[in-house]
């Protein structure tokens with residue numbers, strides 16, 4: 001079957017007839033037709049009409065090294081030729097799986113010397129649930145089963161991943177969360193603590209710092225409510241990604257760490273988005289100053305060129321599982337897939353060789369922050385947050401009070417539509433517009449992205465003014 005020479009209408013008809021997309025209203029999409037993406041290079045995509053689009057979302061937060069990197073393509077091709085598949089079940093292993101495990105131990109924080117591979121971030125979090133419960137079981141505390149997570153967290157879409165996540169829309173379908181997973185409120189200052197008065201920069205900083213401690217105290221309250229001897233672990237994203245690039249106050253994570261330590265609870269960092277340089281550090285926990293016992297990774301480990309995920313297992317857990325655990329009855333056909341691992345190795349070596357993490361930390365992150373801070377002057381913008389190469393702008397009806405637009409206006413979706421129409425991919429989470437561009441973006445390309453973004457904000461403002469949605 002020819003997969004290159006159909007018209008856009010032909011693609012859309014076949015798509016609507018057969019393909020159920022993730023997180024999609026099937027009927028509504030079939031009526032509109034999908035946008036069909038046909039090729040990519042560096043930070044740009046092209047659709048089936050030949051339109052060029054700046055991909056400010058790195059695909060789905062994953063194409064950290066940008067599109068078209070020959071080293072990754074060569075690694076996959078070579079491995080496909082040599083050994084396209086073998087498993088790690090029957091006391092076997094493959095060179096790429098072993099070497100990637102070694103390399104991950106090198107680039108992750110020092111407590112991590114072991115890895116368990118999965119095929120995705122969701123599967124990685126399923127492994128987390130089984131592993132932390134197994135850990136307490138082996139230690140003779142099988143009643144420690146509860147995992148505490150947060151509202152508006154995203155940890156994937158399998159039964160366990162969606163249960164760990166705090167998305168009410170996901171819980172509403174399929175009888176979730178599964179037992180033994182509970183949620184506390186998220187550290188989202190703008191929504192939960194900003195209030196309705198305009199704040200000086202100093203007052204805002206003080207308010208954010210105080211809120212960070214308060215949000216962490218909700219963990220301690222929940223532990224005490226459940227009983228510490230029933231709690232297995234706490235899990236969180238360093239920065240909530242799909243929830244809207246919610247950057248916690250700097251006071252938050254050290255306090256979370258203190259509370260986990262106090263009650264002897266395992267601390268799990270879901271680094272699926274924040275890992276591999278996104279925050280200007282190799283891992284988000286290093287940016288926020290905490291020391292997790294376990295870390296989930298996926299996305300950036302292969303820059304999305306091929307599916308791969310897994311769990312970094314810290315010394316505390318690894319020692320127990322290895323020395324006393326016996327057989328761990330868990331694993332996936334594609335755990336340690338040789339082609340995926342070969343691409344992972346090439347990807348990490350490229351990140352090292354090109355100093356991508358340092359570039360985000362020293363140059364691109366601060367450059368992006370400067371430009372985003374300037375967006376705060378825009379009449380629609382109520383809050384700006386950046387962390388490395390991820391950023392958010394919150395669209396509001398009234399800048400002074402922070403009052404939101406009526407939800408039925410769907411201003412974020414409107415803004416996203418203008419972005420799509422003007423050659424920019426930006427995501428809308430409610431009225432919060434977010435980006436996470438490839439780490440290979442240049443300063444000139446950041447300028448280009450910001451110009452597109454300003455144009456789309458202005459078009460959105462014009463809509464809001466014309467329709468009388470503003471204050």
Ligand SMILES: *Cc1c(COP(=O)(O)O)cnc(C)c1O
Pocket residue numbers: 061119120121122123125154155156157237241242270271272273298299309
């Ligand atoms: C994307 C994501 C996941 C799920 O990863 P999949 O590969 O889609 O299963 C888990 N956690 C976080 C933080 C994510 O952003």
